[in-house]
Amino acid sequence: MxxxxxxGSILIHRVFDVGGEVNLSQAEKLLSEDSKRLxxxxxxRKAIIIKDAPLKVELGTGVMEINGAPLQVNTFARVWAxxxxxxxxxxxxxxxxxxxxxxxxxxxxxxxxxxxxxxVAAKDALKKRVLAAISKPTEWAAYEDYITYFxxxxxxxxxxxxxxxxxxVPALILAEGREPLSETSRDLITENILQYADNDLxxxxxxxxxxxxxxxxxxxxxxxxxxxxxxxxxxxxxxLLNLKLDELYDTIEQxxxxxxxxxxNFYADIAEESSTRYIEFxxxxxxxxxxxxxxxxxxxxxxxxxxxxxxxxxxWRKSISRKMETLxxxxxxxxxxxxxxxxxxxxIIIIVLIGLEMVPMFLAFKQYINLEFLLKIFGK
Numbered sequence: 001m002x003x004x005x006x007x008g009s010i011l012i013h014r015v016f017d018v019g020g021e022v023n024l025s026q027a028e029k030l031l032s033e034d035s036k037r038l039x040x041x042x043x044x045r046k047a048i049i050i051k052d053a054p055l056k057v058e059l060g061t062g063v064m065e066i067n068g069a070p071l072q073v074n075t076f077a078r079v080w081a082x083x084x085x086x087x088x089x090x091x092x093x094x095x096x097x098x099x100x101x102x103x104x105x106x107x108x109x110x111x112x113x114x115x116x117x118x119x120v121a122a123k124d125a126l127k128k129r130v131l132a133a134i135s136k137p138t139e140w141a142a143y144e145d146y147i148t149y150f151x152x153x154x155x156x157x158x159x160x161x162x163x164x165x166x167x168x169v170p171a172l173i174l175a176e177g178r179e180p181l182s183e184t185s186r187d188l189i190t191e192n193i194l195q196y197a198d199n200d201l202x203x204x205x206x207x208x209x210x211x212x213x214x215x216x217x218x219x220x221x222x223x224x225x226x227x228x229x230x231x232x233x234x235x236x237x238x239x240l241l242n243l244k245l246d247e248l249y250d251t252i253e254q255x256x257x258x259x260x261x262x263x264x265n266f267y268a269d270i271a272e273e274s275s276t277r278y279i280e281f282x283x284x285x286x287x288x289x290x291x292x293x294x295x296x297x298x299x300x301x302x303x304x305x306x307x308x309x310x311x312x313x314x315x316w317r318k319s320i321s322r323k324m325e326t327l328x329x330x331x332x333x334x335x336x337x338x339x340x341x342x343x344x345x346x347x348i349i350i351i352v353l354i355g356l357e358m359v360p361m362f363l364a365f366k367q368y369i370n371l372e373f374l375l376k377i378f379g380k
Contacts, residue, residue, distance in 0.1 A: 002098055002099070002156055003098065003099040003154060003155070003156035003157055003163065003166055003167045004096055004097065004098050004099075004154060004155045004156055005093050005095070005096070005097045005098075005099075005102060005151060005153075005154050006095055006096070006153040006154055006155055007093075007095070007151075007152040007153035007154075008093040008149070008150055008151040008152055008153070008154070009090050009091060009092050009093055009150050010090070010091040010093060010105070010106075010109065010147060010148070010149055010150070011088055011089075011090055011147065011148040011150055011221060012088065012089040012090075012091065012109060012115055012119075012145075012146075012147050013086055013087070013088050013144070013145060013146040013147070013148070013225060013228060014086070014087045014088075014089075014116065014119035014120070014123070014143055014144070014145055015084060015085070015086045015087075015143060015144040015145075015146075015225075015228050015229055015231075015232045016084065016085050016086075016087070016123050016140070016143050016232075017083055017084055017138060017140045017142075017143075017232055017233070017236050018083055018084065018085050018123070018127050018134060018137060018138065018139075019083040019134035019135060019136050019137040019138050020083050020134075020135045020136035020138075021081060021082060021083050021134075021135045021136075022079055022080065022081055022082075022083055022130065022133055022134050022135075023133040023134075023135070024052060024054070024055055024079065024081050024133075026130075026132065026133035027055055027079055027130040027133040028055055030129060030130050030132060030133060031055065031057055031129060031130065052080075052081035054078040054079055054080045054081070054086075055078065055079040056076060056077070056078050057076060057077045057078070057079065057126060058074075058075075058076050059075040059076055059077055059087075059122050059125075059126070060074075060075055061073065061074045061075070062075070064089070064091065064114065064115070064118070065114075066091070066105060066108040066109060066112060067104060067105060067107075067108035069094075071091045071092060071094070072091070072092045073089050073090065073091050073092075074089075074090045074092075075087070075088070075089050075090070075118070075122055076088055076090070077122060077123070077126050078225070079126070079130065080229050082229075082233060082284070083134065083135075083136075083138075084229045084232060084233065085123050085126060085127065086225055086228065086229060087119040087122045087123050087126075088225070089115060089118060089119060091109075093105075093151075099166075099167040099168065099172070102149070102172060103168065103171050103172050103175070103176075106147070106149070106172055106175040106208075107175050107176075109147065109175070110175045116145075140236060140239075142232075142235060142236070142239065143232070144228050144229075144231055144232045144235070146207065146208060146209075146224070146225075146228050147175075147207070147208040147209075148208065148209045148210075148211060148221050148224060149172060149208065149209070149210045149211065150211050150213065150218070150221060151210070151211065151212050151213070152213055152214060152215075152216050153214065154212075159198055159199060160195070160198075160199065160200060160201035160212040161195075161198075161201070163201070163212070164190060164193075168181075169189070169190065169203060169210060170185060170186045170189040170190065172208075172210060173189050173203060173205045173207070173208050173209075173210060174189070174205075174207070174208075175208070189203065189205055190203070192204055192205065192306060192310065194299070194302060194303060194306060196299045199212075199214050200212050200213055200214065202220055202303060202306075204224065204303070204306050204307055204310055205310060206310045206311060206312075209221075209224055219300060220300070220303050223300055223303045223304050223307065224303070224307050226304070227304060227307035227308060227311060228307075228311070230284075230308075230311075230313070231311040231313070231316070233284055234313065234316035234317070234320065235316070237280075237281050237284070237320050238316060238319055238320050238323070241320060241323040241324060241327060242323070244327055245323060245326065245327055245330075248327065248330050248331065278324055278328075281320060281324065285317065
């Protein structure tokens with residue numbers, strides 16, 4: 001019997017960095033009745049606490065055409081305290097969709113340009129509404145995208161584990177239906193399967209995830225989205241450090257060409273900003289570590305760690321830490337050179353000033369010598 005989807009949806013995420021921080025209380029007032037704080041369920045399986053829970057904002061419903069077929073879409077957003085907006089387009093999977101049709105739908109989503117345009121438009125409109133609550137608004141071109149296939153009810157399988165045998169799950173995760181995947185590709189996906197009860201399933205990959213949730217609860221999907229916002233912040237800090245390092249390297253080239261102004265406080269400014277970024281990044285790492293501690297349920301903690309592994313949090317953390325150390329070392333070395341040169345110039349200036357102070361004394365002494373000479377001549 002072929003597998004068919006009886007109830008499900010596709011969550012298409014676009015995550016953007018919009019500024020330094022967002023005052024959620026102020027944003028909530030600006031959005032009035034359109035927003036509410038995210039509250040996850042609190043049963044024994046799904047107890048999770050997120051510090052500074054984001055605002056969830058409903059942005060309306062509509063119809064979007066994928067593969068020539070109209071699909072209902074509900075758009076909502078979450079505004080996070082650390083300057084991130086995640087826009088989600090939720091497409092309803094038509095009742096009776098076969099697994100093969102779902103894979104084709106996934107391919108259509110990947111190929112569609114309208115989805116990203118709609119997400120950017122939604123982000124821009126929402127950002128404009130809460131702009132007063134955003135400190136240091138920015139417009140960073142990079143973003144994160146992710147797709148979660150959320151299935152609540154299906155026909156053709158007795159349990160989610162059976163789905164792995166009857167349906168091509170890796171093809172859905174990779175949105176690849178044109179050619180058969182190799183066993184290696186399949187194993188990389190199917191080895192990352194999580195399951196709490198016999199009737200649920202989570203397959204989390206770096207690009208998309210498949211969630212089987214008969215009770216319809218979204219906590220696992222919310223944890224994945226939470227992790228996705230952290231990934232964007234990792235990328236943001238990494239890109240920022242690349243920019244600062246490039247500025248330093250350009251300055252070194254100017255120094256070699258002899259056009260650098262030693263009295264300019266460039267290195268001190270870079271050092272101060274580096275310290276500020278280091279504090280921000282330390283707070284950011286602390287937020288990630290605390291989020292792991294505050295996940296009260298082992299299953300959701302496992303989901304978070306699995307997402308962190310797929311998103312390569314450790315690699316990003318090491319890369320950023322290495323660049324921060326490089327930035328600090330180069331800044332200190334160059335600042336030391338400038339301080340040394342300034343000291344030399346100050347020594348020269350002091351010597352010149354002392355010399356200038358000696359000029360009147362020398363002139364007075366010379367005048368005294370001349371006067372003594374005249375007195376001797378005329379005295380005779």
